Amino acid sequence: MTSFRSILSRTLQIFxxxxxxxxxxxxxxxxxxxxxxxxxxxxxxxxTKKYFSSENFxxxxxxxxxxxxxxxxxxxxxxxxxxxxxxxxxxIRARKGWKKVGVLMSHCGMxxxxxxxxxxxxxSERGNMQVWEGETSNVAKHYFNYVIEITELVAGEIKExxxxxxxYLEVLKPDQxxxxxxxxxxxxxxxxGYQKNSVARQAINRAPRFGERIVDGxxxxxxxxxLEAETNIAGCYARLVEKDSTKGELFILWGGSxxxxxKVQKTIQHGERTFLVDLVKERWVLPNKIxxxxxxxxxxxxxxxxxxxxSRVTRTQExxxxxxxxxxxxxMRRDGFTYFQAQWGPQGSDGTGKLFxxxxxxxxxxxxxxxxxxxxxxxxxxxHFALMLGAFIMNQFKRRNV
Numbered sequence: 001m002t003s004f005r006s007i008l009s010r011t012l013q014i015f016x017x018x019x020x021x022x023x024x025x026x027x028x029x030x031x032x033x034x035x036x037x038x039x040x041x042x043x044x045x046x047x048t049k050k051y052f053s054s055e056n057f058x059x060x061x062x063x064x065x066x067x068x069x070x071x072x073x074x075x076x077x078x079x080x081x082x083x084x085x086x087x088x089x090x091x092i093r094a095r096k097g098w099k100k101v102g103v104l105m106s107h108c109g110m111x112x113x114x115x116x117x118x119x120x121x122x123x124s125e126r127g128n129m130q131v132w133e134g135e136t137s138n139v140a141k142h143y144f145n146y147v148i149e150i151t152e153l154v155a156g157e158i159k160e161x162x163x164x165x166x167x168y169l170e171v172l173k174p175d176q177x178x179x180x181x182x183x184x185x186x187x188x189x190x191x192x193g194y195q196k197n198s199v200a201r202q203a204i205n206r207a208p209r210f211g212e213r214i215v216d217g218x219x220x221x222x223x224x225x226x227l228e229a230e231t232n233i234a235g236c237y238a239r240l241v242e243k244d245s246t247k248g249e250l251f252i253l254w255g256g257s258x259x260x261x262x263k264v265q266k267t268i269q270h271g272e273r274t275f276l277v278d279l280v281k282e283r284w285v286l287p288n289k290i291x292x293x294x295x296x297x298x299x300x301x302x303x304x305x306x307x308x309x310x311s312r313v314t315r316t317q318e319x320x321x322x323x324x325x326x327x328x329x330x331x332m333r334r335d336g337f338t339y340f341q342a343q344w345g346p347q348g349s350d351g352t353g354k355l356f357x358x359x360x361x362x363x364x365x366x367x368x369x370x371x372x373x374x375x376x377x378x379x380x381x382x383x384h385f386a387l388m389l390g391a392f393i394m395n396q397f398k399r400r401n402v
Contacts, residue, residue, distance in 0.1 A: 015085055015088055015089070016085060016089030020081070024078050024081055025082075027073065028075055028078055031059075031072060034061040035047050035048070038061060041064070042227070045228075045230070051074060053074065054121065054122075056076075057073065058072065076121065079114055079117065082114065083115075086107055086110055090103075090104075091108065101380075101383060102380045102385070102386075103384050105376055108380070109373045109375075109380060110377060112372065112373040112376060113370055116366035116373060117366075117370075123365055124362065124363060124366075125142070126360065127143060127282075127283075128140060129286075129361055131313075134354075138288065138290065142281050142283070144229055145166035145282040146280065148163070148238070148253065148278070148279055149163055149279075150162040150185065150189070150276075150277050153274045154274075164180055164189070169234070169236070170196065172191065174194065174195055174222060178191050185275075186243065186270055187240045188242075189239075190238060192239075193237045194234070194235075195236065198234065198235035199221045200257070202218055203217055215237065220235040220254065233254065233255040234254075235255060237250055237253070238251060253266065253279035257278060257279070286361065287317060287337070289317070290314075290315055290359070291314040292311055292357055293313060295309070295356065296312075306344070308327065309327070309328065309341060309344045309357075310341060311326045313325075313332075317334075326340075326359065336363060337363050338362045339360075343357075
């Protein structure tokens, strides 16, 4: 029992020590520096996912295409250790008393900041909405995730949409296939050859170079991932599988089908029912509708580079409307969603004619937590500084009166 208590005491001492906190901050600085350098070659999304994701425990830095044999813990797990260190050493085991209230508040603010980061990492969603002037939308598209939508049409109208989620697709390698059982539909689906970035080409214009399968005159050519991951266009092959296991003909699904002529998508006539199968970016319906009334852009003198751009919109929810101005660094926050002014277009426009706005939509339960955490830490440090200053003045006053 004594040995166990000794080990436990030693463990708590290590995890609550200042040395561990210092080591965590140094490692976080190194990871941020290396990640910034690697971002040039691999883009922001891939680099962030590598260095700051909970999926990776260790990372190997890569600079200028060369791997550095220096395994480092990912920033996520370093932050977990730092949280434990602050909780045990900075709050639980810390000395209590009115003189330490400022220090305790600052430590609590840092813990609050880390918790906000964890919630953002696991529960936040990001997408974008493009709206032309005079038009209305309430649908946002995910930046990176593609899903397969199977839409039933009745008299040309959408009746119901069934979705195969991105998490089942992105784990497929180009040489793998996956069977999806669709209980609510009269058929199932088999997906093969999923590619995170691809181009659908017509074989008549350009013959396959690596033996790609040609389907209905098209084939998928795999591309390297783009530095801006949101511009990747996913693609795959698929086929219908009847409930009696009879397999249909292979067809292509491509994320850029809406921009091709003819479109690369699949319309299925199953008995008297009509279905549309397509590969699209994940979409989610917002609780309010946004109508773009006016889009304005100001340019630097003599250039077409925008100095600032803003959108005047009408937000409508449950029959209640309000006019809102959304511009750079001044988002709209409503119902747990934040609308940022991200882009505008068409590209090359001088700001005249019919324009559109692209809003970045963020759903983050901890959206304002970093601000609140800084307030708490700032007040705590101010209190601690005031107490220390007061104690110093009192000591000086006593010395002079001795």
